[in-house]
Amino acid sequence: MSIMLLAPRPESPRSDPTPAAHDRVYRGLRTRIMHGAIAPGQALTLRGIGAEFGVSMTPAREAVRRLVAEGALQLSSSGRVSTPELTNERIEELAALRALLEVELASRALPRAHMALIDRLQTINASIGEVIEAHDAVGYIRTNLEFHRTLYLRAQAPAMLAMAETVWLQLGPTMRKLYGRLQRRETPHFHKLIIAALKAGDEPGLRLAVRSDVTQGLRMLTT
Amino acid sequence: MSIMLLAPRPESPRSDPTPAAHDRVYRGLRTRIMHGAIAPGQALTLRGIGAEFGVSMTPAREAVRRLVAEGALQLSSSGRVSTPELTNERIEELAALRALLEVELASRALPRAHMALIDRLQTINASIGEVIEAHDAVGYIRTNLEFHRTLYLRAQAPAMLAMAETVWLQLGPTMRKLYGRLQRRETPHFHKLIIAALKAGDEPGLRLAVRSDVTQGLRMLTT
DNA sequence: GCCGAGGGTTTGTGATCACATGTCGATCAT
DNA sequence: ATGATCGACATGTGATCACAAACCCTCGGC
Numbered sequence: 001m002s003i004m005l006l007a008p009r010p011e012s013p014r015s016d017p018t019p020a021a022h023d024r025v026y027r028g029l030r031t032r033i034m035h036g037a038i039a040p041g042q043a044l045t046l047r048g049i050g051a052e053f054g055v056s057m058t059p060a061r062e063a064v065r066r067l068v069a070e071g072a073l074q075l076s077s078s079g080r081v082s083t084p085e086l087t088n089e090r091i092e093e094l095a096a097l098r099a100l101l102e103v104e105l106a107s108r109a110l111p112r113a114h115m116a117l118i119d120r121l122q123t124i125n126a127s128i129g130e131v132i133e134a135h136d137a138v139g140y141i142r143t144n145l146e147f148h149r150t151l152y153l154r155a156q157a158p159a160m161l162a163m164a165e166t167v168w169l170q171l172g173p174t175m176r177k178l179y180g181r182l183q184r185r186e187t188p189h190f191h192k193l194i195i196a197a198l199k200a201g202d203e204p205g206l207r208l209a210v211r212s213d214v215t216q217g218l219r220m221l222t223t
Numbered sequence: 224m225s226i227m228l229l230a231p232r233p234e235s236p237r238s239d240p241t242p243a244a245h246d247r248v249y250r251g252l253r254t255r256i257m258h259g260a261i262a263p264g265q266a267l268t269l270r271g272i273g274a275e276f277g278v279s280m281t282p283a284r285e286a287v288r289r290l291v292a293e294g295a296l297q298l299s300s301s302g303r304v305s306t307p308e309l310t311n312e313r314i315e316e317l318a319a320l321r322a323l324l325e326v327e328l329a330s331r332a333l334p335r336a337h338m339a340l341i342d343r344l345q346t347i348n349a350s351i352g353e354v355i356e357a358h359d360a361v362g363y364i365r366t367n368l369e370f371h372r373t374l375y376l377r378a379q380a381p382a383m384l385a386m387a388e389t390v391w392l393q394l395g396p397t398m399r400k401l402y403g404r405l406q407r408r409e410t411p412h413f414h415k416l417i418i419a420a421l422k423a424g425d426e427p428g429l430r431l432a433v434r435s436d437v438t439q440g441l442r443m444l445t446t
Numbered sequence: 447g448c449c450g451a452g453g454g455t456t457t458g459t460g461a462t463c464a465c466a467t468g469t470c471g472a473t474c475a476t
Numbered sequence: 477a478t479g480a481t482c483g484a485c486a487t488g489t490g491a492t493c494a495c496a497a498a499c500c501c502t503c504g505g506c
Contacts (some may be wrong), residue, residue, distance in 0.1 A: 021490065022288075045457065056491045058281075060460085065245075065285045071291040071382070077459045078498055079243075093382045099322055158392070159294070159316045163386060170382070244460070268487065279461045284488085300487045301468055 022059035025049060026066050033072045034169045036141045036176030040085040044073070071170040083173040091174060094167050098214040101164045106194070106210045108155035113198050118159065119156065120150055120194055129187045137179045141172070147191060149200075177215060188213060241288055246284035248272060249289050256295045256306065257392045259364045259399030261309040267296070294393040306396040314397060317390050321437040324387045325371065329417070329433040331378035336421050343373055352410045360402045364395070370414060374421075403445060411436060 029049070030039055050060040064081050066071040074084040086094070124147045131139035145168055152161050190213030197206035255261055273283040287304050290296040297307040309317070312385070347370045352364035368391055375384050413436030420429035 013371075037284055047457075057458085058490050058492090062288045062490095063286065065288050066292040069289040071385075076498095081458090086290075086505085090382065091305055096327075097383055097386065098226050157316050157319075159313065162294075163320065163389075166386075183306055270487075280488085281460050281462090303468085304488090 008205065015095040020059075021053075021055045022062040025053045025055060025059050025063035028053060029063055029067060030072065030169065032068070034141075034145065034172040035138045035167075036172050036179070037138050038083050038173050038178060040173040041085050042083045042173070044079070044081045044083075054221070067169075070166050072172070084170070086170075086174050094171055094217055095219070097167050098164065098171075099211045101160060101167065103207045103212055104208050105155045105157060105160055105164060106206050107203060108157055108160075109151050109153075110198065110201065110203055110206055112156070113151075114155045117150070117154055118195060118198055121147060121191075121198070124150060125187055125191050125195070128191070132187065137176055140179050141175055144188070151194070175217075190216060229355065230337065243282075244276070244278045245285040248276045248278060248286035250284050251276060251292050252286055253295065253392065256285060256290070257360045257364075257368070257388075257395040259395050259402070260361050261306050261396050262399060263396040265306045265396070267304045267306075269304070290392075293389050295395070307393070309393075309397050314394070316429060317394055318438055318442070320390050321387065321394075322434045324383060325437055326388065326430045326433050328375040328378045328380060328383055329429050330426060331380055331383075332374050332376075333424065333426055333429055335377045336374075336378070340373070340377055341418060341421055343415075344370060346422070347373060348410055348414050348418070351414070355410065363402050365399055367411070374417070394417055400439075401440060413439065 020165070044064070046057045046060045046064065050057050064073060066074055068081075074082050076082065091190055099133065122142060126145070128140065128143045131165070149161070149165075152164065155161065190209050193209035194206065194213065197203075197209050238256065269280045269283045269285070269287065272287070273280050276283070287296060290305075291298055294307070297305050347366060351363065351366045351370070354366055372384070374386075375387065378384065413432050416432035417429060417436065420426075420432050
């Protein structure tokens, strides 16, 4: 085990008066998994999770159950918890789902896209270059997802966005393997195409660019 | 061979002698919600659920957490559990998701559809007539979903099917209101179109029929 | 040397409990 | 009669415990 960060404070002086324990654990784990901070097949224990977040097993179990329901974690037949190791078929299916959902989200966001949104996307895209420079795989995934989420938020389709995020969650640990393997040296080409299509109001171009961006990386994962 | 070290299968896939308590509760509630056996806005209590299934609060809580994660249940700010009352925007979004996912599933199932599948679909479709005759709203929803699931199972896309079922789950309580309101007297027209398109191997026709079938009913729910 | 059996340890499960908070109803003052 | 206030009850939360099963490491036999 590596560093152990403790949060033994039952009451936090934060703005939120009641940060439920199980929710803190859930969010903490979810972020780590989605950003690829945990390798595929990594085993977790309820007591370990509880200790790390300074809570007992009960909230840890609830957080794990929730993540299992979203496909972010796997339960062995005996109840052991681990991040899933995806088969090639599963990866291709999830990539197809990303394409299906995100093309639709982008298409719905297009008519609502102002200049301010495009500026934000360009800012995020620029910072992707920085994390690439730093060889920061987790940072790359996080910033890349932030780019997509920023665009899709404009679609005003929360259920659809939630489903897309669920797919990201399932792909998180596997994506780490991809971006840890290939050494990128430039910001994603398709992000520029997405921004260009947004500026031009070109819907077919946008759909193609999003589909390409989503499919491109995942295809390299299937060995 | 030393393969036996790898997979010491303790449980047969047929019948599990000891289904975990939380899983029994989860499946029981899930089925009821998906089939529209619980009205929208209905409040539930952990102790009540536990008493009903003969377990303590702990498994009940885990089952509820899982269903909340799937959007089948709602948590009030104070943690009270209830089935959600969907807004019109939400219903339309979920209908769009159904269309998106199920058209793709049907399309993938088409090249794998044998005559045996079509026969099964026709049998299910016939039994829809019976439940309509009996004015059985829950039975109608269940049989209708069975029709769709039977078709989509052929797509060999478990993640996509799981997402579609999650959408059904979210729409469950609301669907009850629809099918309880309108008095159907004949089996769904679009199911016949789906079967016809399957027989003809007509992919565009199949996509249109599925989209129509999915959209038709839900449109009446708004307002 | 390798395989299998044994036992100590780890791990998940479910019940129970103490506690805080929310909810609902009754009572009382106006 | 109506509205607010207070209190009893209901409800979710998280910790702890006992228990069974699984896992892993070691040891002994072939």
